[in-house]
Each structure stands twice: as C-alpha cells, then as structure tokens.
Amino acid sequence: xxxxxxxxxxxxxxxxxxxxxxxxxxxxxxxxxxxxxxxxxxxxxxxxxxxxxxxxxxxxxxxxxxxxxxxxxxxxxxxxxxxxxxxxxxxxxxxxxxxxxxxxxxxxxxxxxxxxxxxxxxxxxxxxxxxxxxxxxxxxxxxxxxxxxxxxxxxxxxxxxxxxxxxxxxxxxxxxxxxxxxxxxxxxxxxxxxxxxxxxxxxxxxxxxxxxxxxxxxxxxxxxxxxxxxxxxxxxxxxxxxxxxxxxxxxxxxxxxxxxxxxxxxxxxxxxxxxxxxxxxxxxxxxxxxxxxxxxxxxxxxxxxxxxxxxxxxxxxxxxxxxxxxxxxxxxxxxxxxxxxxxxxxxxxxxxxxxxxxxxxxxxxxxxxxxxxxxxxxxxxxxxxxxxxxxxxxxxxxxxxxxxxxxxxxxxxxxxxxxxxxxxxxxxxxxxxxxxxxxxxxxxxxxxxxxxxxxxxxxxxxxxxxxxxxxxxxxxxxxxxxxxxxxxxxxxxxxxxxxxxxxxxxxxxxxxxxxxxxxxxxxxxxxxxxxxxxxxxxxxxxxxxxxxxxxxxxxxxxxxxxxxxxxxxxxxxxxxxxxxxxxxxxxxxxxxxxxxxxxxxxxxxxxxxxxxxxxxxxxxxxxxxxxxxxxxxxxxxxxxxxxxxxxxxxxxxxxxxxxxxxxxxxxxxxxxxxxxxxxxxxxxxxxxxxxxxxxxxxxxxxxxxxxxxxxxx
Numbered sequence: 001x002x003x004x005x006x007x008x009x010x011x012x013x014x015x016x017x018x019x020x021x022x023x024x025x026x027x028x029x030x031x032x033x034x035x036x037x038x039x040x041x042x043x044x045x046x047x048x049x050x051x052x053x054x055x056x057x058x059x060x061x062x063x064x065x066x067x068x069x070x071x072x073x074x075x076x077x078x079x080x081x082x083x084x085x086x087x088x089x090x091x092x093x094x095x096x097x098x099x100x101x102x103x104x105x106x107x108x109x110x111x112x113x114x115x116x117x118x119x120x121x122x123x124x125x126x127x128x129x130x131x132x133x134x135x136x137x138x139x140x141x142x143x144x145x146x147x148x149x150x151x152x153x154x155x156x157x158x159x160x161x162x163x164x165x166x167x168x169x170x171x172x173x174x175x176x177x178x179x180x181x182x183x184x185x186x187x188x189x190x191x192x193x194x195x196x197x198x199x200x201x202x203x204x205x206x207x208x209x210x211x212x213x214x215x216x217x218x219x220x221x222x223x224x225x226x227x228x229x230x231x232x233x234x235x236x237x238x239x240x241x242x243x244x245x246x247x248x249x250x251x252x253x254x255x256x257x258x259x260x261x262x263x264x265x266x267x268x269x270x271x272x273x274x275x276x277x278x279x280x281x282x283x284x285x286x287x288x289x290x291x292x293x294x295x296x297x298x299x300x301x302x303x304x305x306x307x308x309x310x311x312x313x314x315x316x317x318x319x320x321x322x323x324x325x326x327x328x329x330x331x332x333x334x335x336x337x338x339x340x341x342x343x344x345x346x347x348x349x350x351x352x353x354x355x356x357x358x359x360x361x362x363x364x365x366x367x368x369x370x371x372x373x374x375x376x377x378x379x380x381x382x383x384x385x386x387x388x389x390x391x392x393x394x395x396x397x398x399x400x401x402x403x404x405x406x407x408x409x410x411x412x413x414x415x416x417x418x419x420x421x422x423x424x425x426x427x428x429x430x431x432x433x434x435x436x437x438x439x440x441x442x443x444x445x446x447x448x449x450x451x452x453x454x455x456x457x458x459x460x461x462x463x464x465x466x467x468x469x470x471x472x473x474x475x476x477x478x479x480x481x482x483x484x485x486x487x488x489x490x491x492x493x494x495x496x497x498x499x500x501x502x503x504x505x506x507x508x509x510x511x512x513x514x515x516x517x518x519x520x521x522x523x524x525x526x527x528x529x530x531x532x533x534x535x536x537x538x539x540x541x542x543x544x545x546x547x548x549x550x551x552x553x554x555x556x557x558x559x560x561x562x563x564x565x566x567x568x569x570x571x572x573x574x575x576x577x578x579x580x581x582x583x584x585x586x587x588x589x590x591x592x593x594x595x596x597x598x599x600x601x602x603x604x605x606x607x608x609x610x611x612x613x614x615x616x617x618x619x620x621x622x623x624x625x626x627x628x629x630x631x632x633x634x635x636x637x638x639x640x641x642x643x644x645x646x647x648x649x650x651x652x653x654x655x656x657x658x659x660x661x662x663x664x665x666x667x668x669x670x671x672x673x674x675x676x677x678x679x680x681x682x683x684x685x686x687x688x689x690x691x692x693x694x695x696x697x698x699x700x701x702x703x704x705x706x707x708x709x710x711x712x713x
C-alpha cells in the first residue's frame with residue numbers, strides 16, 4: 001500500500017515538474033509563438049463564414065459557398081480541360097518529367113515461422129519504382145490502342161475489376177482516351193454481384209488482376225458475353241491458365257501494351273457529355289446499382305477538390321483505398337492534375353507491422369514517406385484505438401506524460417497555436433507509423449466522430465479534412481475548409497454545387513428549427529450523375545431538374561450552422577420509431593458507440609413494436625480479454641468462448657451504457673441487449689460495403705436468430 005502510494009506520489013511529482021517546466025517555457029516563448037503563429041488569424045480563418053443562403057421558401061433553403069476558384073481550377077478552365085482524357089494531356093505537358101505513379105518492388109516471398117509454430121508468407125520488398133507523367137501518358141495511350149486492336153470499340157463498356165494499383169489508373173486513362181466507358185466493380189463484391197454488373201453492362205472484355213483471376217473460373221459460367229480477360233501480372237508468380245471456360249481469350253496487361261505500341265489507331269477523344277464511368281456502388285441496401293458519371297461530372301469534382309486542399313510541390317499521396325470507389329478515384333485524379341506523386345500500397349503492406357511485411361523490414365509508408373492520404377472513418381477509428389492500446393500498455397508514468405502532453409496540445413490548439421516541441425518529443429513515435437511526413441488526411445465515406453477526429457489530429461500531428469459526398473454526386477457535396485479547427489462537421493458546400501435543405505415532416509426536421517435549420521440534403525450542380533444504369537424509375541425517384549440544375553435527393557439529414565457548415569445528424573433509412581414513440585437514429589448511435597474502446601464495429605437494430613433497441617457488436621479482442629480479467633470472468637477462456645458468456649454480455653452492455661452517457665445519448669438510444677460477434681465484418685463477407693458502411697439488411701438476415709433471442713430475453 002505504502003509503495004503504491006509512493007508510486008502515485010512520484011508520478012504526481014513528475015507531472016508537477018513537467019507542468020512547471022511547461023509553464024516556464026510558455027512564459028519565455030509566448031511572444032515568439034504569438035509573432036510566428038499569429039493565433040488570432042488562425043482563429044479568424046476557422047470561424048469565417050464559408051457559405052450563405054441564396055434562395056429560400058417555406059419548404060427549403062439553398063446554400064452556396066463563398067470560396068473562390070483556385071489557380072488549378074482557373075488553369076483548367078483556361079486550357080479547356082473538360083474531359084478526363086484532356087486532363088491527362090494537360091498535366092503531362094505541365095509535369096512531364098516529374099514522378100507520377102510508384103509501385104513497390106517485391107523481391108521475394110518467404111516463410112516466416114511464428115512463436116506458436118505457424119508459418120506465414122511474408123514479402124521481402126525493395127524500393128518504389130516510378131513512372132513519370134510522360135511515361136504514364138504513353139502507357140495509357142498504348143493501352144487504349146491495344147484495347148482497340150483486341151476489337152473493342154468506342155462507347156462500348158469495359159469492366160475494370162481489380163485492386164488499387166498503378167495499372168488500374170493507366171488502364172482507366174487509356175480507356176478514356178478511346179471514349180470507352182469504364183465500368184468499375186469493387187474487388188470485394190461477391191460472385192453474384194460481380195456477374196450482375198458484368199451482365200447488365202453487356203461487356204465482352206474484363207480487366208482484372210493475377211490475384212482475382214481464380215474467381216473467373218466460376219464467374220465466366222454466369223457471364224456468357226465475356227470473350228476476353230486481361231489480367232495485370234504479379235511481380236513473382238506466373239498464371240496457371242487451366243480451368244477457365246473454353247473460348248475465352250486470356251491476355252496479359254503487358255501484351256495489350258505491346259499491341260498498342262505497334263498500333264496505328266488514333267485516340268478517339270470523348271466529349272464532356274460522354275459517359276466516363278459506370279460505377280457500381282456496393283450499396284448498403286439491395287443489389288449494386290450502376291451510377292452513370294459523365295466526363296463533365298468528374299471534371300466538376302476535380303475543380304472543387306482542387307479549390308479545397310492546400311498542396312505543395314513535394315507532396316506525395318499513398319494510394320490504397322479502392323479505386324473502384326469514386327472518392328479514391330477523384331482524389332488520385334486531383335493529385336495527377338496538381339502534379340502530386342502517387343505511391344501505391346495495400347492494407348497488408350502499409351506499415352512496418354502489416355501482416356505481409358517481414359519482421360525487421362519496412363512497410364510502404366516508411367519507404368514512401370507520404371505527406372497525404374485518404375481514409376474512411378472505420379480505419380481512423382482503428383488507428384485511434386491502436387494508439388490508445390499502445391499507451392495503455394505503457395508504465396503509469398508514460399501514460400501520465402502522454403495524457404499531460406495530449407491535454408496540453410489540445411488546449412493550445414483550441415487557442416490557435418501549434419506545439420512543435422511536444423509534437424517532436426511525445427507524438428513523433430505515433431507519427432512515424434505512417435512515415436513521419438503525413439500532414440493531410442482526407443476522410444470520406446461516412447461521418448467521422450468528433451473524438452476520433454480530434455485524437456487523430458492531435459496524435460498524428462495531421463490535419464484531417466472531412467468531406468461528404470456520394471457516388472451519385474461524384475463524391476462531391478461538402479468539404480471542410482483547410483483552416484477549420486472544429487470537429488464533427490463535414491464542411492461547407494463545395495464550389496461545384498449548391499446544398500439545399502428540404503423539410504422532412506415525418507422525421508420532424510424543418511428549416512425553421514432553432515438554433516439551426518435542419519432537413520434532408522438535396523445536392524445540385526455539374527457534379528450530379530445523369531442517373532442509374534438501366535433503372536429509369538429509380539433515377540426519376542432520386543434525381544430531379546430544377547432552377548436549371550440537376551439535383552440528387554440524398555436521404556441524409558443535416559443541420560447547417562451559422563458559418564454555413566454542414567453537420568450530418570441523421571439518415572432517413574436509419575431512423576426507427578420505437579413503441580413508445582421515441583425516434584432512434586441508428587447511424588448516430590453507432591457513430592458515438594464506435595468510439596468506445598471495447599467496440600471494433602457495431603450495428604444497432606430497432607424494432608418499432610418494441611420499447612428498446614439492441615446491438616450486434618464485434619468486440620476488440622484485447623479489450624474484451626482485459627474486461628474479463630477485470631471482472632474476474634473466465635480469464636483463461638478463448639475469445640470465442642468469452643463472446644458467448646452471458647456475464648461478459650452484461651459487462652459489455654455496462655461499458656456501452658457508461659460510454660453512451662458520456663456521449664450524451666438518451667436512455668432509449670442505448671441498447672438494452674447485445675450479441676457479441678466473433679467474426680470481423682469485412683466487404684468479403686458482404687456485411688459492409690467497400691467503404692465499410694454497414695449493410696443493415698444483410699447483417700439483419702445473418703443474425704436474425706440472435707436478434708429474436710435478444711428481444712425474447
């Protein structure tokens with residue numbers, strides 16, 4: 001007892017000493033920081049009004065940005081860059097010899113024996129191999145011509161079904177040059193959904209990769225029109241050609257390039273109103289829908305993104321999210337447009353501790369040293385929890401120092417200051433996980449919780465810019481201002497579009513609400529899709545023409561605050577009315593509870609005939625075992641055994657209730673029963689989309705028996 005008190009006393013003494021040193025440093029350096037950092041300007045830029053209402057009536061109010069076009073935007077207009085094909089030509093002239101696309105060399109694959117005797121395959125990797133903008137342009141031209149030599153004609157759809165890599169971008173740019181629409185299908189979709197996209201778009205040629213080729217041994221039986229399979233080669237392995245349907249021509253990516261280099265076929269440049277992409281969303285409900293995006297839609301978003309981000313000459317993006325997702329495709333296209341190098345990676349090789357990286361060797365980020373990256377909230381939540389776990393394993397003193405440094409940085413950040421010394425001394429280790437140079441993370445796909453947003457900003461010493469958009473709006477609707485220092489909001493309207501708020505009477509959201517107008521978001525501008533492929537009725541239902549613009553009804557509910565910034569607060573499909581008449585926003589509750597350390601993923605379910613909601617929860621293994629230890633419940637049990645114990649369920653429910661209270665959730669919003677799921681929800685399982693959004697209908701179907709059990713109990 002005495003020793004413990006001394007330990008506590010010693011830690012208090014040490015922290016007291018740090019406080020005293022920090023206080024003295026603050027007094028001595030304050031004038032310098034004031035002059036160099038100009039915090040009043042930082043605060044003023046953060047608070048400035050970003051958008052204003054331009055029209056209103058009794059049912060709706062429309063907001064427009066106050067931002068001016070960037071130099072990149074102006075140059076694109078001056079140079080008449082109005083298609084993706086012209087975009088590549090434009091940036092090749094501007095940045096011909098600059099590094100453009102980089103691929104990490106894989107030298108070998110070796111067996112690595114684990115302490116428990118299991119053997120894992122690990123890569124021995126080299127440096128990044130780069131292609132310049134001029135080389136990428138030549139390869140894209142050759143690929144487009146090679147595709148024509150294989151018999152594909154302009155305006156005839158071709159599918160790209162592959163993981164994110166340099167060849168994906170080269171193939172897409174080559175097809176744009178021949179006015180061939182690119183049909184994108186997520187690499188993580190199931191066979192039925194893949195066959196649906198291929199058959200609906202009537203393609204005869206599919207571009208895929210070595211890793212995904214085995215899927216086609218089954219898929220080709222369901223896709224009778226496919227006559228040619230082009231695959232991007234593996235760095236180490238040769239394809240075994242047997243087992244594929246007779247009569248299907250299997251061609252390597254290199255062979256297509258070779259054919260194109262010898263071809264005399266000219267480019268068939270598209271017009272702005274030609275179809276660039278038919279993007280199959282892995283929608284959170286029902287069969288994937290093909291969203292038709294014209295060149296003019298993509299260019300509108302390119303301009304808007306270039307207006308929103310501050311870019312430097314030595315910037316470098318690490319590309320790893322699916323290029324079949326409109327968000328990643330457009331961010332990478334903006335990088336090309338602004339002369340930024342893109343180094344490709346995968347979640348299996350990104351950091352030093354990634355599963356395919358040989359022990360003692362470096363992950364992609366440590367070799368590439370990127371300055372920019374894209375992410376989705378689920379990945380940022382995991383990074384945030386990873387930091388928390390690492391800190392929690394440290395000594396009591398190191399935890400206390402980390403907490404002091406964290407609180408200290410947050411306090412000064414809110415006043416408009418940066419803290420370079422604290423960043424270097426305390427947070428550099430966390431920052432080095434991603435190569436040590438990342439300064440900008442663009443987050444999209446779903447709302448990011450304010451807690452995760454602030455923690456990532458603080459611990460990784462980066463600026464997380466959150467945006468909001470949908471495939472139907474070419475990933476563009478709102479973007480956080482680069483100077484905005486608030487959390488939990490998705491920014492003001494982008495320069496490409498207007499944001500209209502429309503009353504939703506059923507959910508009691510109205511533009512007359514106080515303190516801020518609320519309603520359904522309807523987006524209008526040049527970035528709006530022409531509709532869904534071969535779904536005219538659905539297109540009529542979700543899209544409309546008004547005020548000389550095309551508009552899309554999102555189904556998302558937001559409030560627009562006094563500075564013109566949007567905060568997503570609900571979704572029509574996520575709203576459930578319980579038996580007692582209370583409305584529960586499932587998405588809102590999930591966003592709050594996802595920040596609870598015990599939660600890796602969570603789906604809230606509400607039955608309108610019941611008085612409470614329930615939760616399907618994927619627990620964090622380490623946190624669950626620590627909770628079992630703390631509660632003295634079957635400490636030696638496996639993770640799977642812990643998940644079925646009623647006492648553990650009760651303990652997890654208690655953790656959720658406490659976290660929900662802290663997050664200011666109402667009592668009826670906190671789940672009254674929980675089912676702990678041992679399997680991680682991945683896009684491969686069909687329970688989440690490629691952007692890791694929950695597929696509620698599929699989750700409900702899979703766990704219906706458990707949902708019934710929870711309500712019965």
